[in-house]
Amino acid sequence: MSMRIPRALTIAGLDSGGGAGITADLKTFHALGVYGMVALTAVTAQNTLGVKAVQEIDPLVVENQINTVAEDIGVDAAKTGMLSSSQIMEAAARAVRRWGFQLVVDPVMYAKSGDPLIRPEAMETLRRVIIPISKVVTPNAPEASHLAGFRVETLDDAKRAAKFIAEELHPEIVIVKGGHLTGNESIDIVYFRDSGEYRELRAPRIDTKNTHGTGCSFSAAIAAGLAKGLSPWDAIKLAKEFITTAIKYSLPLGHGHGPVNPMAWLELRAYRADVIDELNKALRIIEDNADLIGNYIPEVQSNLGYALPAFYARDLNDIAAVPGRIIKYMGKAKPSGPPAFGVSSHVANYILTAMRHDPEVRSAMNIKYDDKVIETARKLGYVVSSYDRRQEPPEVKAREGASIPWGTEQAIKNAGRVPDVIYHLGDWGKEPVIIILGRNPTEVVSKLLAILRRINENRF
Ligand SMILES: Cc1ncc(COP(=O)(O)OP(=O)(O)O)c(N)n1
Ligand SMILES: Cc1ncsc1CCOP(=O)(O)O
Helix, strand or coil, rough: CCCCEEEEEEECCCEEECCHHHHHHHHCCCCEEEEEEEEEEEEEEEECCCCEEECCCCCHHHHHHHHHHHCCCCCCCEECCCCCCCHHHCCCHHHHHHCCCCCEEEECEEECCCCCCCCCHHHHHHHHHHHHHCCEEEHHHHHHHHHHHCCCCCCHHHHHHHHHHHHHHCCCCCEEEECCCCCCCEEEEEEEECCCCCEEEEECCCCCCCEEEEHHHHHHHHHHHHHHCCHHHHHHHHHHHHHHHHCCCCCCCCCCEEEEECCCHHHHHHHHHHHHHHHHHHHHHHCCCHHHHHHHCCCCCCCCEECHHHCCCCCCHHHECCCCCCEEEEEEEEECCCCEECCCCHHHHHHHHHHHHCCCCEEEEEEECCHHHHHHHHHCCCCEEEECHHHCCHHHHHHHHHHHHHHHHHHHHHCCCCCEEECCCCCCEEECCCECCCCCCHHHHHHHHHHHHHHHHCCC
16 A cells, blocks of 8 residues: 655745745645645745845746646645735636645735735735635734724634635635734634634743744645645644644744744654653663662652753753652662653752753752762762752742752852752751752763762772
């Protein structure tokens, strides 16, 4: 049985800054596992601040690009982005009608900077020729205002505009995006022309100015979903999740609106798998040395944590460790189960704080306090630093979860860098702790074993 490779085409412009247009679309297609193709409509000299120049592509060349890929490679779904002139729209529409593929239309009018991306006289062709051949059209509030002929400022306006656009211009589905509206949530209104049904897509509003390429990536994600054979509603839901991730991990580049990050979808999955693999590797080394390490498992037990790379490590959920910790069983160190994300608070807080000072230090493990460990670590040349829990200010003590970040900051300040080993000698009712830090879990466990083996050598 031959494997079907989903294929999607973007009919759109080039943003030389790489944030919007065809580069956003291709990243989105590929991040979603869809083979991407291009029919270029215009070259823009553009960055995060604005559009400096536009060179349109000959309409016959636009049509030729679509026909050429469709007749050989095939197209399951396509999207349009920047279509700046009536002639380019007419040419693109001829080719879309000829091949009959599903079309998502992002009715691009202005860049985030406010610069126009469509000739004023082409507005009518967008309404009359392009939107009627679309399965899904994705205006933001200003674009919906232009298409509906009234201001779209509230959710009720968005609902009225979606219905109006569907009934007047005949796309199957209209999504009026909530990105430009206000409120704690970004709410998109989805209207289905045939059934007259409304649905809503909600996501928490992310506070960032780096949203360049949002519309492009969202519409490309819907086209990718359709190309994969999803129903329109499933493709739209996937696209909302996709764009929320791309905005959450958008890139602070340039001096204006930085680009969204379609690759975050793929990178997060790849890094999460890598973090679990690396932890498993180090846990196997712990099991191979279970007798030796067993002597250093404290009352509270141990954990070994590993964070996603710094750009993706935002909170405790971005750090993996052992649920149920590494216990002492019959004198031996024993991970109580496979590693998972979001299961550590103590070790994870040491890591998060250390990463704020040195993003390379992404892993740590706690062991039982023993003077000999500290002494031997120093002899081996490791940087050792400590903090005194009795010095903890009352306001830190009072705040849940603030103790470890405070102590780690103290230890880092005392050493002038992120140390290899941090310890504290405890306080009333608090066990003393040693934390070993490193760039990855194998490095942490190697440091631990180097110390413990040296202690054992000296014993005989
Ligand atoms: C070449 C090109 N095409 C489209 C856009 C518009 O991008 P979009 O994601 O709709 O919005 P902004 O990124 O401009 O805010 C563009 N800028 N350039
Ligand atoms: C209780 C405790 N205190 C410092 S390390 C530790 C054990 C590991 O805790 P976690 O599983 O939350 O990382």
